Amino acid sequence: xxxxxxxxxxxxxxxxLLGFLxxxxxxxxxxxxxxxxxxxxxxxxxxxxxxxxPGYQFVEFFPFVPSYGMNYYLGVDGISLFLIILxxxxxxxxxxxxxxxxxxxxxxxxxxxxxxxxVGVFVILDVVWFYAFWELSLxxxxxxxxxxxxxxxMYAAIKFFLYTFSGSVLMLVGILxxxxxxxxxxxxWSFALPDWYALQVPFDAxxxxxxAFFVGFAIKVPMFPFHTWLPYAHGQAPTIxxxxxxxxxxxxxxxxxxxxxxxxxxxxxxYFLIPVAIICIIMVIYAAMIAYAQExxxxxxxxxxxxxxxxxxxxxxxxxxxxxxxxxFLMLSHGIVSGALFMLVGVIYDRRxxxxxxxxxxxxSVMPNFATIYGIxxxxxxGLPLTVGFVGxxxxxxxxxxxxxxxxxxxxxxxxxxxxxxxVLYKKSFFGEVVHVENKTLKDLNAKELSALIPLVALVAxxxxxxxxxxTTIDASVEKMLVLMDQKALQDKTKELLMKAxxxxxxx
Numbered sequence: 439x440x441x442x443x444x445x446x447x448x449x450x451x452x453x454x455l456l457g458f459l460x461x462x463x464x465x466x467x468x469x470x471x472x473x474x475x476x477x478x479x480x481x482x483x484x485x486x487x488x489x490x491x492p493g494y495q496f497v498e499f500f501p502f503v504p505s506y507g508m509n510y511y512l513g514v515d516g517i518s519l520f521l522i523i524l525x526x527x528x529x530x531x532x533x534x535x536x537x538x539x540x541x542x543x544x545x546x547x548x549x550x551x552x553x554x555x556x557v558g559v560f561v562i563l564d565v566v567w568f569y570a571f572w573e574l575s576l577x578x579x580x581x582x583x584x585x586x587x588x589x590x591x592m593y594a595a596i597k598f599f600l601y602t603f604s605g606s607v608l609m610l611v612g613i614l615x616x617x618x619x620x621x622x623x624x625x626x627w628s629f630a631l632p633d634w635y636a637l638q639v640p641f642d643a644x645x646x647x648x649x650a651f652f653v654g655f656a657i658k659v660p661m662f663p664f665h666t667w668l669p670y671a672h673g674q675a676p677t678i679x680x681x682x683x684x685x686x687x688x689x690x691x692x693x694x695x696x697x698x699x700x701x702x703x704x705x706x707x708x709y710f711l712i713p714v715a716i717i718c719i720i721m722v723i724y725a726a727m728i729a730y731a732q733e734x735x736x737x738x739x740x741x742x743x744x745x746x747x748x749x750x751x752x753x754x755x756x757x758x759x760x761x762x763x764x765x766x767f768l769m770l771s772h773g774i775v776s777g778a779l780f781m782l783v784g785v786i787y788d789r790r791x792x793x794x795x796x797x798x799x800x801x802x803s804v805m806p807n808f809a810t811i812y813g814i815x816x817x818x819x820x821g822l823p824l825t826v827g828f829v830g831x832x833x834x835x836x837x838x839x840x841x842x843x844x845x846x847x848x849x850x851x852x853x854x855x856x857x858x859x860x861x862v863l864y865k866k867s868f869f870g871e872v873v874h875v876e877n878k879t880l881k882d883l884n885a886k887e888l889s890a891l892i893p894l895v896a897l898v899a900x901x902x903x904x905x906x907x908x909x910t911t912i913d914a915s916v917e918k919m920l921v922l923m924d925q926k927a928l929q930d931k932t933k934e935l936l937m938k939a940x941x942x943x944x945x946x
Contacts, residue, residue: 442486443496443512446479446522447558450529454550462543466536469546473530476553480526487519492914494563494632502564507617507627511564516915517696517766518560520908521689524773525556527893528685532678535781535890537788538586545586549678552578556686560693565613565629569606572690576602579683587674594667594674601657601667609654612647616702619643634702635922641705648706651699658691659747662721672740677784680736684743685777689769692750696762696919700754704923707757714755715838715845721748722852730859735786735793738863739779742819745852746772746831752849753834757923761837762916763909768830770908771818771901775827778815778894782808785887789880795863800872805882809868811891816864818898820857825902829909 453472460468494513502509558571576599584595620637621627657664672680700707722745729741753765787793802809818825839846872878
């Protein structure tokens with residue numbers, strides 16, 4: 439267990455390199471085996487993880503460029519643990535459900551390299567290495583969209599890359615300035631995140647640094663008004679690209695807010711709390727209304743992702759235990775549900791080569807298993823109680839309710855709007871008469887598709903009924919972070935607000 443984090447990070451990439459030696463006919467099975475081993479490793483990490491320890495565990499530290507404080511520094515806590523598991527699980531499920539045959543060897547190897555970057559982002563504690571993995575994640579996704587996407591794939595891929603890369607450049611400026619501030623205060627260079635946590639950053643500097651990091655994270659989420667790349671990326675990406683993009687890559691942005699923005703810049707986080715909350719409410723309502731107007735099933739799910747991520751960020755900026763813990767759990771639940779929904783749309787697209795709702799109708803009578811699983815995931819997406827979607831949304835909104843009840847009620851309308859556009863989608867596609875002749879002979883889910891979707895359905899039910907093991911582990915690390923934020927608060931007003939919002943309530 440001494441180097442389990444390094445193994446988790448680099449095993450997919452090393453296996454991907456060996457994949458070039460595998461014959462094309464076996465590459466899909468090879469990719470599934472590699473991703474399954476990676477998923478088992480992440481489960482072992484959870485099994486040996488000490489849930490009573492809220493700090494970083496399995497820490498690995500090796501000097502890289504010590505004269506400038508750049509080191510190979512890994513660690514995992516309750517905040518990042520389940521995001522690592524989500525990354526390995528979704529990668530495995532996406533490869534199991536893979537239906538693409540075009541240049542499949544290149545695709546499988548690219549997905550394995552993408553898995554390396556995703557896990558790396560969640561375990562790296564050196565900010566320079568974090569930035570490197572953050573940027574590296576763009577390249578495999580750019581290739582997946584550009585090489586295996588639909589007709590306008592190059593436009594979507596370039597727009598995705600330019601948006602996210604531009605935001606990352608601003609974040610790099612903030613990273614370098616934070617390194618300078620640490621050197622100015624201590625006389626030594628360090629880019630280790632725990633060292634930065636101990637640094638008292640002046641309020642004026644916090645405002646500018648918060649902005650630099652905010653743009654990078656907000657584009658990745660994506661937050662309004664930086665969201666316009668996402669519908670194009672989802673619309674043109676192949677199914678496996680949409681699944682991984684929605685389930686994991688978007689969470690890198692919201693994880694950045696939790697890991698960087700709040701603990702490093704607590705005063706600026708409070709200062710910008712209301713503007714960020716307003717943006718989140720716009721995301722929730724505006725994206726839901728656009729989703730209702732869509733005729734493309736994939737676009738409905740894409741805009742619903744923006745709406746749900748608004749609630750994630752709202753819970754994060756509640757800056758209390760309930761809100762942040764709920765937002766992290768909502769990241770996990772949204773990853774499971776959105777990944778499943780994109781996979782389901784991919785199933786029907788493989789059969790009919792269309793995603794338009796007008797081309798369907800009556801699917802429930804033709805594909806009953808498909809309709810059942812779609813209905814379950816749809817209910818989880820709208821936050822039905824006893825599904826995984828309810829837990830995170832409820833806690834996120836309950837956390838922000840302590841800050842501003844009016845804004846919370848406005849954000850809560852997103853749940854109602856979500857039910858409207860999702861039920862309309864389901865009604866148009868699955869009920870009524872089978873009007874189109876092509877739909878009468880559609881085959882229901884096959885064994886490969888069921889093997890990818892049934893684990894997701896099980897998680898929706900199990901985590902919706904009994905989320906406690908995950909919540910308690912996340913909560914311990916969140917509490918530690920809140921204590922750190924309280925200690926670093928520079929302004930009396932900030933301290934007062936944090937103390938008021940920092941009560942977690944003891945139960946969920």
